[in-house]
Amino acid sequence: MIQSTPPIVDEETFRRYSGISLPRHVSYPMPTWWSDATEADAEEMRRATERRDQPLDRSLYVHIPFCQALCKFCACCRVILRKTQPGAEERKNVYLDALIAEIRHLGTQPGADRPLRQIHWGGGTPTYLEIDDITRLVTATHEAFTVADDAEVSIEVDPRVTTVEQLSLLRTLGFNRVSLGVQDFDPQVQEHVKRIQPYEMVRDMVAACRELGFVSVNFDLIYGLPYQTIETIRDTLGRCMTLAPDRVAYYHYAQIPEKIATQVAIHHHMMPDSQTKLQMFLLGVQMFGEAGYDFIGLDHFARPDEMLAAAAREGTLQRNFQGMTTGADLDLLGVGASSISHLSQIGFLQNVREPNTFVEHMDTAGSAIHRRKPFTFDDCVRQAVISQIYCGARIVPAVIEARYDIDFAAYFERELGIMRDLERDGLVTVESGNNVQLTFPLGRVLMRNVAAVFDAYLDPEAYRTGEQHCFSVNA
Numbered sequence: 090m091i092q093s094t095p096p097i098v099d100e101e102t103f104r105r106y107s108g109i110s111l112p113r114h115v116s117y118p119m120p121t122w123w124s125d126a127t128e129a130d131a132e133e134m135r136r137a138t139e140r141r142d143q144p145l146d147r148s149l150y151v152h153i154p155f156c157q158a159l160c161k162f163c164a165c166c167r168v169i170l171r172k173t174q175p176g177a178e179e180r181k182n183v184y185l186d187a188l189i190a191e192i193r194h195l196g197t198q199p200g201a202d203r204p205l206r207q208i209h210w211g212g213g214t215p216t217y218l219e220i221d222d223i224t225r226l227v228t229a230t231h232e233a234f235t236v237a238d239d240a241e242v243s244i245e246v247d248p249r250v251t252t253v254e255q256l257s258l259l260r261t262l263g264f265n266r267v268s269l270g271v272q273d274f275d276p277q278v279q280e281h282v283k284r285i286q287p288y289e290m291v292r293d294m295v296a297a298c299r300e301l302g303f304v305s306v307n308f309d310l311i312y313g314l315p316y317q318t319i320e321t322i323r324d325t326l327g328r329c330m331t332l333a334p335d336r337v338a339y340y341h342y343a344q345i346p347e348k349i350a351t352q353v354a355i356h357h358h359m360m361p362d363s364q365t366k367l368q369m370f371l372l373g374v375q376m377f378g379e380a381g382y383d384f385i386g387l388d389h390f391a392r393p394d395e396m397l398a399a400a401a402r403e404g405t406l407q408r409n410f411q412g413m414t415t416g417a418d419l420d421l422l423g424v425g426a427s428s429i430s431h432l433s434q435i436g437f438l439q440n441v442r443e444p445n446t447f448v449e450h451m452d453t454a455g456s457a458i459h460r461r462k463p464f465t466f467d468d469c470v471r472q473a474v475i476s477q478i479y480c481g482a483r484i485v486p487a488v489i490e491a492r493y494d495i496d497f498a499a500y501f502e503r504e505l506g507i508m509r510d511l512e513r514d515g516l517v518t519v520e521s522g523n524n525v526q527l528t529f530p531l532g533r534v535l536m537r538n539v540a541a542v543f544d545a546y547l548d549p550e551a552y553r554t555g556e557q558h559c560f561s562v563n564a
């Protein structure tokens with residue numbers, strides 16, 4: 090077994106800053122600040138994308154909410170619909186009809202001729218869909234949009250319910266990336282979170298994906314789950330390395346049963362404490378580093394030749410609802426229940442969350458738009474700074490000044506004052522030109538505190554006192 094020693098973090102400073110709840114900023118501004126919207130609002134925002142000096146190409150997120158069984162830790166927007174349940178087939182089909190109707194509707198909207206450079210199917214469990222369903226959905230997408238020949242086309246795969254036949258079809262239909270929900274390899278942890286998938290099952294699925302020619306195989310892992318210990322995590326990480334994924338998202342489990350009812354059965358006494366979770370995270374940083382992976386942003390690791398690592402080096406990385414992605418220069422369109430569109434420099438749009446409501450809205454109104462957040466100039470500037478922090482662990486004022494024509498030092502006078510305080514506590518270094526670099530490991534593990542300083546919607550003291558609670562865990 091690998092016996093790596095994680096880097097050391099100053100425990101007193103870590104305790105002082107980490108005992109508070111802060112957002113992870115998968116969006117800025119956060120959904121708390123969005124307002125109700127209609128399809129007319131959405132159309133106006135889509136039209137605005139056409140008035141930009143340079144129209145952008147697009148990416149498409151497709152949400153499939155169904156799952157065969159519930160994982161106890163799940164914070165996703167999903168519906169448990171066993172295929173043997175009466176009416177399950179009909180429920181799936183009406184959702185699929187509504188999803189295709191929304192894709193067709195967006196295909197008539199301004200800018201539909203601009204190519205899709207990325208497509209991502211997430212959930213829920215996208216491979217809940219049968220072969221015919223998958224073919225229908227892909228055909229509808231190609232009829233509504235122009236898909237670039239070299240598009241990145243990815244799908245989230247649950248090894249427990251995905252067949253080699255499905256993977257083979259997906260590959261034939263142009264999917265070239267898969268993301269496997271692995272979470273943890275320890276049998277006791279798997280039993281407690283009700284997600285049982287032996288190492289051999291994941292190993293065989295990875296082998297099938299490689300055989301079929303998927304260019305990137307990604308894993309999602311979670312640390313902080315019940316009954317995890319440093320030794321079980323060390324073992325999970327070691328097993329993960331033997332399968333050599335191209336990219337890994339190493340998420341922190343957030344226990345918020347007051348918001349996520351399914352977590353009620355997970356009691357505090359089962360959970361590792363915050364110091365242990367910190368050690369789990371640092372162990373991951375150490376082991377992935379030793380295995381040759383680049384550490385990216387808050388919690389991602391990628392092989393240096395993987396697109397995510399290349400995008401991090403080129404500064405084209407972005408953080409959004411899908412985690413860390415390439416394609417910062419694309420407009421993101423979301424379809425399906427709860428999905429979010431991010432129209433660059435224009436705003437966010439979100440569909441209704443609940444799948445039955447999504448179907449009803451599509452049937453009666455031809456649209457499921459529910460919430461929106463048009464960006465102000467200040468939103469755009471701060472979003473760019475927060476993105477630099479999460480994607481590159483630094484702030485480069487010259488880039489922000491060139492893009493937004495501001496004097497960074499004057500615009501962020503208060504925030505730069507706080508950066509000096511954080512420098513004294515060892516979270517950042519402030520260099521010439523007000524370039525801010527997050528330190529390793531302390532600044533990287535307290536990245537959310539640094540980003541919170543630039544969030545104009547939080548209390549100005551939130552970065553050290555906490556005032557928001559906004560976590561999520563990807564499936």
Ligand code: SF4
Nearest residue numbers: 156160163165213564
């Ligand atoms: S973690 Fe994934 S597979 Fe499990 S219930 Fe949630 S969405 Fe479904």
